Amino acid sequence: MATLNVLILVCLGYVVLLFGVAFAADRMAAAGRGAWLRSPLIYTLSLSIYCTAWTFYGAVGNAARSGLEFVTIYLGPTLVMISWWWGLRKLVRVGRSQRVTSIADLISSRYGKSNTLAICVTILAVLGGTPYIALQLQSITLSFSIFAEADPSGLYREGSSVFWVAAGLAVFAILFGTRNLDANERHHGVVTAIALESVVKLFALLAVGAFVVWGVAGGVGPMMDRIDASEIGQWNVDAGRWTTFIFLSAAAFVCLPRMFQVMVVENADEGHLRTAAWAFPLYLLLMSLFVVPIAVVGLDLLPEGSNPDLFVLTVPLSQGNDWLAMLSFIGGFSSATSMVIVTAMALSTMVSNHVVMPIWLSTQEGGGAVSGDVRNVVLVARRVSIAVIMALGFFYYRLSGGGAALASIGLVAFAGFSQLLPALVGGLFWRGATRTGALMGLTVGFLLWIYTLLLPGMGGALMPEVVLHNGPFGWGWLRPQALFGIDGMDPMVHSVMWSLCLNTVAFCVASLLSFPSPLERLQGAQFVNVFDHSVAPRRWTGSVAQSEDLMIMTQRILGAVPAQEFFQAEAEKQGGRASLPEPTPAFLERLERELSGSVGAATAHAMIGQIVGGSSVSVEDLLAVADESAQLLEYSSQLEAKSAELTRTARQLREANTKLTQISEQKDSFLSQVSHELRTPMTSIRAFSEIMRDTDGLSAEEQTRYAAIIHDEALRLTRLLDDLLDLSVLESGQVSLNVGGDTLRSVLDRAVSSALAGAGHTLTVQRSKVSERIPLQTDLDRLGQVFINLISNAQKYCDAEDPILTISAHDVGGQVVIDFADNGSGIPPEARSMVFEKFARVGVDKAGGAGLGLAICREIMQRLGGEITYLPGQGGAAFRVRLPMAYRQAAQ
Amino acid sequence: MSSDEDRPSSVSRPSLFLERQSYRRRRLSDAARLLPFMGAALFAIPMLWPDSRSAQEGVTLSSAIFYIFTCWAVLIVASLVFGFAAGRMTAQDDSDPETDQWQR
């Protein structure tokens, strides 16, 4: 017989091994080595914390009592795993894209980051989780006691051993589960340790099974005969329980906090699900393969009344195979410890993120997120939570006395956790699910679960017999195990059916009746359509956020170095050299995700909200939410984009058309004016040349006169064509300027003499030659052309008795200003805006100009970088020429 | 999936090839959807078995074990096959950002 001391030594050795493995794995992950730590195999094995001590020991016990009923607990998860493609994959994708830390965080995040919901889920999880932990402690104690009975020394004391086990597990969970603050980061140590434990428990159970089949029964055939011959040799599973339990275990597999922890939070790669989808059902199959044989052999070999829950231990012991029993004990121990550790971790994350942090934040005034050391608060909260949860489990175990009442707690806890299912599944697949709906559903389901299952199961202390049998206040239809008078159902089936049905109904009805907040609708869209847009449409407005405040806050949560690295990376991403990034919406969003990995979505949102000054939802986001279907939305936005594009194109076309029409009209009117200007002299030429040809007896005087008219009109045509060509060259910008240097004075000298040449000197030109000593650097010929035009205009149009043109020049800050003013009646105000237009003529054209002169002047002055304007208020007609003293290329 | 779909299409008609590809993906995801229902149906069959309380001769536990574990194994193999197929599909177009479109 193995002594208890050996057992304790082996136990301690195993624990040391686990610590070592966890420590080594953490070190390896920190050093960036050990890719196998993130392999699908480890992931699959870590999932097997589903198989707790309750299933390790209890499955055989269950088989001994009810045959194959135990297998339902494995079939449910199998069905969930093989539907991973549209189920778990979505859950994992959502969890990873939202950096979810726990199932409470997921549900809170989905329903508009509601902390009320998170607290509800947390309470439910703690209420359901505590007895479950107690159950694990009980299994360890029971298995100890088996060995203690056999040990003659009798040193074993049940109470203290439970205490030390609980304390040891708490230390392990604290050491490896709260090393890094970011609960969203992988806990490689813990995961690797529980993967090892999974191997151990499977190996242990397979070893016991193999021993039973081949060592005791003598092969598969004889074993089968023995099974059929045994007292459970007939299929006798109640159909209601069969379905209910398969469903229940499937629901619990998704909703259990510890399962969520390993399946979603610790998931390193979505692709691992592909492997786990077949490997984990295979694991479950192997775990249950030998359950019935062990039960049957146990029933055969062991005396009447021995606890079938411990057959896994007692069968090898009874055959004298102590080492096998020891292995089996380690297997059970593994199952219990891994479950307790992960549960404690998951629950502590929930408690610290959703209960402690919000309370702590609200006690800090205003900018509390910036003032204390949040990092420490979170860590301490998480560690204390682990200790408190373990203590709760321990006291629950002590109080409940560890009887058979505890054995049924596994399924009771399953039923409790499955109340999360409607809110979870509805949140993932139905955009219409609202916070109110989730709250109502949870409350109804939770209360019904307590009333119909938890309280009746706890015995007379909490629910008097009278209530159980006659209903509260004697209302028979409210009897806890026969609601609404429907009697005769299995209590478990009854409770699960009523609580989940009414839960779902409340959830759906309240969802349909209530209206979600924008944030809720946004999150709903993101969750349901997680595969469509992995980039979140949720936005912070960063306009008032202070980067420095954010930095301080982030340092306190993530720690100084990671925070600085994060901010540095963000700043670089924004392309700035500064160490602080601009608080852009995109940055705030990433920051919030980063923080939510540590403190949960709702808290992170609240913290950033405190600094940024409230969240706001962008118009696109609201639009994104407005449409019920993302596909429809996508389609309609495509249509919208297309129609916007069409509108834009149409507008452009219209504009282009208007422009073309304008240009065409301008061209038409230009052509018609040119035509007029050409035809007019041609009419005279034609008429007189025909007169001279056809008329006999014209006097010599007449002939000379008419020939002179023909000559004049021909000259007018030439001038017109010259002007037109000049203008077209100037307007097309193809004119090449011939820049030279001279004084203004000599340019004017030449212009005056050339303009007045050949004409009777009727026009007097007054100049102040001193002020004209301004050096010019420009195209002198073109400038001269402008001057000549202005002087000859004055000569032509000045209607004064004694026409005088005054030319005055000034130097105004690097610009030359030359005014040409005559003493005539000037240009009437209504015509002034027109004088620079082509073919504009004021009054009767005495000299037969084409009306292009001033238009050409304007073009020339533009080319020279200056301007020509009409100068009102000078008595007569006055023009001002303004140009830079030195022509610059840039002026063109 | 029929043998017709398995036949590799000619390189000269790339569009057809792509359509085939996406068609097969759709059927694959149909299979994935179907698998749990098939499993549920298989595991629902034991409810029809007469239990020990009825007068009839019941189903022996060994045959019950045989049935359930066989179904289980079949599901595991199906899931394994689907996992590999899905893995190959995803690996093929890692560059394609719309990989997930087809699962809807």
Next chain:
Amino acid sequence: MSRKVLLIEDEPNIAEAIRFLLTREGWQVETHAEGTDALQVIQGANPDLVILDVMLPGKSGMEILRDLRELEDMQGLPVLMLTARGQSRDREMAENAGVSRFMTKPFSNTEMLTAVRDLHAQATQS
């Protein structure tokens, strides 16, 4: 019998050519070069025929014609319109305004004389 033609044309050379031609045909030619007061001049001169340029300073030939046709006793006055713009639109406008004959510059002297003779013949017949 004295036939009087009123020539409203702002181009002095063209006016002179037409005056020369029509005087030799036995017309009494009066000229005017402004658009603004053309209507009054027509009423005052009481001509047998009006030759009207379209592009006139002050008021266009089209407007003068339109206003002229509004007047009761000017409905039948033959009006020969001259334009240098040569757009078909101008012809339509002139016809709508009630022109008797429309001519585009440059024209041959024969054309001008034929037009004047035709118009005068029509006017005297009716």
